[in-house]
Amino acid sequence: DGGITQSPKYLFRKEGQNVTLSCEQNLNHDAMYWYRQDPGQGLRLIYYSQIVNDFQKGDIAEGYSVSREKKESFPLTVTSAQKNPTAFYLCASMRSTEAFFGQGTRLTVV
Amino acid sequence: SQQGEEDPQALSIQEGENATMNCSYKTSINNLQWYRQNSGRGLVHLILIRSNEREKHSGRLRVTLDTSKKSSSLLITASRAADTASYFCATGASGGSYIPTFGRGTSLIVHP
Numbered sequence: 001d002g003g004i005t006q007s008p009k010y011l012f013r014k015e016g017q018n019v020t021l022s023c024e025q026n027l028n029h030d031a032m033y034w035y036r037q038d039p040g041q042g043l044r045l046i047y048y049s050q051i052v053n054d055f056q057k058g059d060i061a062e063g064y065s066v067s068r069e070k071k072e073s074f075p076l077t078v079t080s081a082q083k084n085p086t087a088f089y090l091c092a093s094m095r096s097t098e099a100f101f102g103q104g105t106r107l108t109v110v
Numbered sequence: 111s112q113q114g115e116e117d118p119q120a121l122s123i124q125e126g127e128n129a130t131m132n133c134s135y136k137t138s139i140n141n142l143q144w145y146r147q148n149s150g151r152g153l154v155h156l157i158l159i160r161s162n163e164r165e166k167h168s169g170r171l172r173v174t175l176d177t178s179k180k181s182s183s184l185l186i187t188a189s190r191a192a193d194t195a196s197y198f199c200a201t202g203a204s205g206g207s208y209i210p211t212f213g214r215g216t217s218l219i220v221h222p
Contacts, residue, residue: 004152006152033209033210035212040214041214042198042212042213042214042215043153043198043212045209045211048209050207058209088150090152090153092152092153092210094208094210097140097141097143097158097202097208097210098143098155098158099143099145099153099155099200099210100155101152101153101154102152103151103152104150104151104152106150
């Protein structure tokens with residue numbers, strides 16, 4: 001089955017911890033994106049990568065970091081500098097202008 | 111960054127009725143897309159309409175685009191309880207890299 005796989009589905013983070021959200025795709029897409037979704041806020045772009053070894057900041061990149069060492073993988077690290085990380089995180093890849101989304105990771109600070 | 115805005119924010123209808131939601135955007139686009147999100151899940155692509163198209167159909171979905179008003183509408187005919195979801199429009203500026211930006215969505219509830 002081709003698609004986008006995000007893991008874990010649920011993640012709990014203690015104050016001051018860094019956590020990494022996984023995003024893997026086997027669709028052979030060059031472009032990948034990370035969005036954050038809060039209730040009533042819609043989707044906001046965190047980071048995107050249009051080719052391996054290159055990525056760009058989105059609208060709300062502060063407190064987050066990414067890497068793109070392989071075409072298939074685009075992990076997102078939520079650092080301790082992100083003061084309000086509790087949210088639903090969505091990863092997507094792009095074919096032409098159509099986005100394919102994973103099922104999301106719900107991150108909660110405890 | 112450009113963003114589409116959906117209207118209304120919430121819509122509650124009975125099964126069998128039609129549901130109409132609207133999207134407005136700010137700058138020139140190459141295309142506009144509609145996505146659906148079931149609660150707690152990822153978004154799923156529904157339909158794409160290009161800037162040179164005025165109307166497009168897919169099953170029970172009908173999308174219109176008015177580039178002069180920078181607006182689009184999504185009509186779901188003969189709604190079913192299974193249509194209950196949030197619906198988002200996505201746009202990307204014409205020229206340069208395509209980076210989809212999403213509005214806040216319309217939350218549709220279809221009562222059986």
